[in-house]
Amino acid sequence: MMVQYLGLKAKAGDCLLFYRMGDFFELFFDDARVASATLDIALTSRGEHDGNPIPMCGVPVHAAEGYLARLIKAGHRVAIAEQTESPEEARARGGSKTLVARDIIRFVTAGTLTEDSLLDSWASNMLVAVSAIGDSVGIAAADISTGHFELVNVPHGALEAELARLAASEIIVTDGFIGAPLGAIQRPNAEFDSLAGEQSLKQLFMLSTLETIGALTRAELSAAGGLLAYLGHVGQGTMPFLKLPLHREVHDHLLIDQATRDSLEVNSGTKGGRAGSLLAEVDRTITGAGARQLATDLAAPLMDKARIDARLSLVQWFHDAPLLRDAIRMALRQLPDIARALGRVVAGRGSPRDVGQIRDGLNGARTLRERLGNADDRPLLLDQLLPSLDGHGAMVDLFTRALVAAPPTDTGQGGYIAEGYDAALDSLRLAGRDGRHAIAQMEARYRALTGISALKIRHNAVLGYFVEVPAKYGDALLAPGSGFTHRQTMAGAVRFNSPELHEEAVRITQASGHAVAAEAAHLEELIVYVLDRRDAISASAEALARIDVAAALAERAVEGGWCRPTFSDSPELHIDGGRHPVVESALSKSGDRFIANDCTLTPDRRLWLVSGPNMGGKSTFLRQNALIVLLAQAGSYVPASVARLGLVDRLFSRVGASDNLARGRSTFMVEMVETAAILAQATPRSFVILDEVGRGTSTYDGLAIAWAVVEGIHEKNRCRCLFATHYHELIRLAESLDALSLHHVRAKEYKGDLVLLHELAEGPADRSYGIAVAKLAGLPPSVIARAQTVLSKLEKGRAETGGLAAGLDDLPLFSAALNLAEARVDVLRDKLNGLDIDSLSPRAALDLLYELKRAAGEE
């Protein structure tokens, strides 16, 4: 057995091996140690290997899913080795001592799950393959629980933002991939061959050319190949459900990198969970598929005005029709998750319950279609969706006849094919029922015959049917010629068989065995039926999800008094009465009111410098505007009274600093890395919010960096930007930067206490209120008093010397300084370009080096 085990373990590689033995999956050696620690189950040992006891632990097969879930959550992958023949088959093959053959039938990994119990119903579960060829990176992503499959080609600089959008559960890369994302699994390069990838795609979708998908790059083909090869490996040959891949362009959607998603708390709040996130705040969807669609929409807001408006028109339609909206949402509540059920069926793990869910879901879709089809003034998007909800009538009818109302997950006991569907099956069941009836009669007869009223005919899994009498009556039946044969003596009872009982039992077992087999054959037919129609079923599921999302966004908009955003061609951002949805609802829970604020960025006033006291609401203001952009482009109403914007191509947010210890970076380092990314990537169509850049280091360094960053954004990136700062000195930038304007959050002192108004006003803040806020926070009076003394000394010094920025009067502007430096570099570059290195003697080369060095020094 160990030889067999070790062979399978070698095949399982770095996955834990679940080795099937009877009713248990056993784990051995290190796997057992890891699993017992993660699952908190007993570690025992069994037999010896190389003279040492073999560590072992096991989980019962019927409860394996729960244990698998915990192992996967803890970051493990598991290979499942099943018995591939029955003990009888093994004996027939090679005699009584022959080991049952086993093989790995499947790998369970975070990105390739389909089981309901292992998945969150509201989140997609993405497996992502990444492959870099030359300048481009190909990304193939699939959610096999629903069949979603997409390909995208991105420049290296956009990889991170794309991975952030996809929020993969599992990432695979080529062996030796440089800069692989954290936790990525390396797979052999051969699996990422682009030609093989092209072949696999053609084969899987039975296409002679891939043009139907789009013009795919080699990197995309390579990533697709890697993904398909991995799925083949994981499923050990059974391919899961994949729809024809969606070919995305990286400019299809608003790019948002991970740092920005984190700081805006788009999908998860500060504590990591969904609570406190934008998604949780907005999500009013009813179905799991709707929740997943909404998360996908918010992760990838659109860049196409027509598509955004199509979504918004559907939201508005539901918004303006409360009764219809309620009715539709009520109907959606009844619908099972068709997409996930279909995913399981295609992956070969479909149960009667899944088929039943598909039936009920499609039936509901048909009713919805009728209802929506009768409504007036339908928006275009709805008319495009409606046909997909229909067309399954024959299948629904068939499944309704074939399956019971609530079919079970387990097929072992049968009972899921409906009465009246198959006459032969009905008569087998009847035979079983007759048999059980006959046994009941037999019991009554035996009682009369023996005079033992406590006599029972019972059934268990080991003995089958038997006659049981209390121990004190045992002797009567043990007597020769009683017609009963002894089977078992228990503490309080004795068990017997009789020829008549035996005969009847065989009849029942055979009939029910045949019935279960007949049901299984019918299930198989129904599954084939589903498989043949998988694309249409999946289109219905998608349409339902889209309708759910639109109705849910309408619901949220009504709840919050949100408005429909409009889009213009100019790179502007015009928001009246903007609010932060998460902060607003947190405040309303404690009975407080959120103060709405306006924001108007236009090409000639595109950079707002926002100052004001701590706790004044600067960060909130910055973020609310970024969130409004994100929501608008995702096709949602927004928390404002008016919102008009030119489409944003990239959204950047650097708000607050946090250590990224996992990557070995300090707070300041993280801040600088993120700021660098913004300066390198923001375009005139981007929207950037920057909060207190430079605060993580010494005052002079920080101010200098903040100063240069504002100049850089204004002169080079030329994007829309909100910049919050406590550096009072920065207001002097307004003199030199003509598209920069000054704003502050208002505060006033009332009877010696600070009152924060959370209201935005034009102009710079009159002073900072740091110490007043510290007092609010409860710093001891002695410390506050001391701080006041230190502050007045410092302020006196500042007044005398002209302050921190005193020496900056004659500082040339960022762009001018940049041109100057470039011009200087050009002198050296010209000299270098003019060189004929081959004709230089070593001596002349050395002289030249000195000369260049001197020239650089002079510059």
Ligand SMILES: Nc1ncnc2c1ncn2[C@@H]1O[C@H](COP(=O)(O)OP(=O)(O)OP(=O)(O)O)[C@@H](O)[C@H]1O
């Ligand atoms: N517009 C608003 N209306 C009502 N309350 C607000 C508003 N904006 C912010 N607040 C409240 O003020 C708190 C502090 O806001 P925020 O963090 O935005 O301040 P800040 O100016 O960025 O502070 P710091 O400079 O210390 O980072 C919020 O948690 C919220 O409770």
